[in-house]
Amino acid sequence: MRVVVDTNVAVCGILWPGPPNHILKWARQSILEIVACEQTTDELRRVLHYKKFAQRLSTLDTNPAEVYAYYVNLVFFVPTPALIPKEVIEDPFDNFFLALASHNDARLIISGDRHLLDLREYEHIPIVTPSHACQVIETLLTHGGSK
Numbered sequence: 001m002r003v004v005v006d007t008n009v010a011v012c013g014i015l016w017p018g019p020p021n022h023i024l025k026w027a028r029q030s031i032l033e034i035v036a037c038e039q040t041t042d043e044l045r046r047v048l049h050y051k052k053f054a055q056r057l058s059t060l061d062t063n064p065a066e067v068y069a070y071y072v073n074l075v076f077f078v079p080t081p082a083l084i085p086k087e088v089i090e091d092p093f094d095n096f097f098l099a100l101a102s103h104n105d106a107r108l109i110i111s112g113d114r115h116l117l118d119l120r121e122y123e124h125i126p127i128v129t130p131s132h133a134c135q136v137i138e139t140l141l142t143h144g145g146s147k
Contacts, residue, residue, distance in 0.1 A: 001140065002033045002076075004101040006094070006111035007043050009130050014067050015056050019130035023110060026137060027074050035104045036075040039096050044071060078104050087122065088115045098122045108133055 005013075005023065013020030026032040048057075048064035057063055081099035088094040094115050101109045102123045109127040111117055116127050128136065 001031070001108075001137070002035055002104060002106045003108045003110055003133070004097050004104075004106045005034050005036075005075075006097055006109070006113050006116060007040065007047055008112045009110050010044055010071060011047055011053070012112070012130070014071060015053065015060065019134045020110075020112075022134050023130060023137075024074065031141065032137065034075045035078055035100050035106055036072075037078055037080045037096070037100060039080055039093075040100065041068070041072050041075070041077075043093065044068060085122075087119060091115045101125045108136065 003023070009020045009023065012018065013022075013024040023032065023034075027034045045064070045068045047053075048067055053064075057067065078100065081096070081103040084095045084099045086092070086095060087098055091113070094111075094113060097109055097111065097116065098119075100106065102125065106125055109116065109122065109125055110130055110133040111127060112129060117129065119127050121127055126136075
């Protein structure tokens with residue numbers, strides 16, 4: 001199952017336990033395929049250098065470069081979408097996640113970002129929280145339909 005994971009979910013999944021971490025574990029197990037492009041992983045690289053994450057990275061005995069390397073080896077890279085919608089005005093970068101999902105047959109857009117969650121869906125692709133995504137994925141796994 002292909003999914004798109006917003007940067008906030010990626011950061012939380014890498015640095016803390018909980019639903020975002022479950023999503024990354026499923027990607028490691030090839031249950032999910034997280035679709036990403038150069039722009040979305042570059043944003044992750046930038047965000048990992050925020051001061052607010054320094055203590056957590058230190059606690060985990062890692063650094064932004066190691067975390068970034070881990071994530072880019074976890075995701076499925078696709079070309080940057082040619083057309084980026086203008087659905088999210090408040091945070092235009094969020095539109096990359098919408099384009100990635102619609103251009104790459106994603107089944108879910110997983111985000112903790114209110115700008116995306118308020119849309120509820122984009123081109124019939126549900127936009128859900130990590131907790132809701134885990135419920136959907138577990139249901140599919142239980143009923144044998146991960147495609």
